[in-house]
Amino acid sequence: MNPTTQISEVDQNPLSPDMDEWEEFLEGRYKEGKSQEEFRQYDAEANPGVAEFYRLNHTFQTHAYVLGKESQYFGLKRGEKSIWEAAEFLNTLVDDSDPDTDLTQLEHLLQTSEAIRRDGHPRWMVATGFVHDLGKCLCLYGEPQWGVVGDTFPTGCAYSDAVVFPEYFRANPDSQNPLYQTKFGIYEENCGLDKVKMSFGHDGYIYEVMKNYLPMESLYMLRFHSFYAWHRHGAYDYLCNEQDRAMLPWVLKFNPYDLYSKGHTKPDFKQLKPYYDDLFAEFFPEKIAW
Numbered sequence: 001m002n003p004t005t006q007i008s009e010v011d012q013n014p015l016s017p018d019m020d021e022w023e024e025f026l027e028g029r030y031k032e033g034k035s036q037e038e039f040r041q042y043d044a045e046a047n048p049g050v051a052e053f054y055r056l057n058h059t060f061q062t063h064a065y066v067l068g069k070e071s072q073y074f075g076l077k078r079g080e081k082s083i084w085e086a087a088e089f090l091n092t093l094v095d096d097s098d099p100d101t102d103l104t105q106l107e108h109l110l111q112t113s114e115a116i117r118r119d120g121h122p123r124w125m126v127a128t129g130f131v132h133d134l135g136k137c138l139c140l141y142g143e144p145q146w147g148v149v150g151d152t153f154p155t156g157c158a159y160s161d162a163v164v165f166p167e168y169f170r171a172n173p174d175s176q177n178p179l180y181q182t183k184f185g186i187y188e189e190n191c192g193l194d195k196v197k198m199s200f201g202h203d204g205y206i207y208e209v210m211k212n213y214l215p216m217e218s219l220y221m222l223r224f225h226s227f228y229a230w231h232r233h234g235a236y237d238y239l240c241n242e243q244d245r246a247m248l249p250w251v252l253k254f255n256p257y258d259l260y261s262k263g264h265t266k267p268d269f270k271q272l273k274p275y276y277d278d279l280f281a282e283f284f285p286e287k288i289a290w
Contacts, residue, residue: 051165056146058168061199063155063180069200074208080287083280086134093139109133110267115257127283128218129257131210132225135202152199152226154236157185162233192241213284220247221254
């Protein structure tokens with residue numbers, strides 16, 4: 001059975017865990033105060049659902065797969081929506097497997113942006129917090145969760161052991177390509193992350209949607225917030241240029257809000273809506289291409 005056939009079957013019946021399970025894994029893995037050794041102790045036996053998610057992700061996220069998905073989605077031909085309409089669309093992504101929360105996707109977005117707002121960060125960063133997960137609408141376009149969420153990593157060059165569950169890359173066809181398994185692969189030293197083809201997911205997609213509307217600091221937060229091997233472990237620095245290194249502190253500043261903003265108190269949508277109407281009007285046109 002070839003990889004294309006396998007991907008088709010996985011699309012029809014994705015075996016990945018629900019998104020909340022993946023996010024809980026991230027929260028535990030990067031809990032403040034944990035040592036490097038502690039958060040690396042996430043093996044298949046301890047986290048079977050997450051391990052299966054990453055097995056699929058690492059097996060099928062080839063360089064060719066990334067190029068194909070970018071061609072499919074980065075032209076932004078899925079119609080135009082306002083920010084509110086996009087959030088309402090994402091709200092239809094219902095998690096029936098989690099009986100312990102009645103928070104909607106929209107309420108999760110507001111929890112993130114409100115946490116950023118409470119800490120007095122710039123308005124563009126509040127807007128970033130709200131929109132950063134809107135790219136998960138890829139699941140509603142029919143993409144499996146392993147192709148939407150999860151840690152991102154460069155394709156077309158050697159894999160780093162800093163990527164979670166690196167052992168699963170052995171099943172990726174790119175692991176048999178000698179060029180792709182050299183340190184720099186198809187890239188040049190310090191070429192800059194803008195030239196690197198990252199594994200496909202909601203980060204790269206929302207960056208494409210937002211790249212004409214938000215400042216560079218925000219765009220790095222959107223594009224690389226799941227690139228943990230880089231911003232948490234320092235891997236792949238040899239592909240980075242000075243701009244990437246200058247933007248790294250902003251990605252790190254955003255990361256705690258991405259991981260730890262979920263709370264038990266529901267945001268009051270009616271009370272908050274006027275503030276966000278004004279915020280969205282400041283940064284975005286009425287309709288955006290998706």
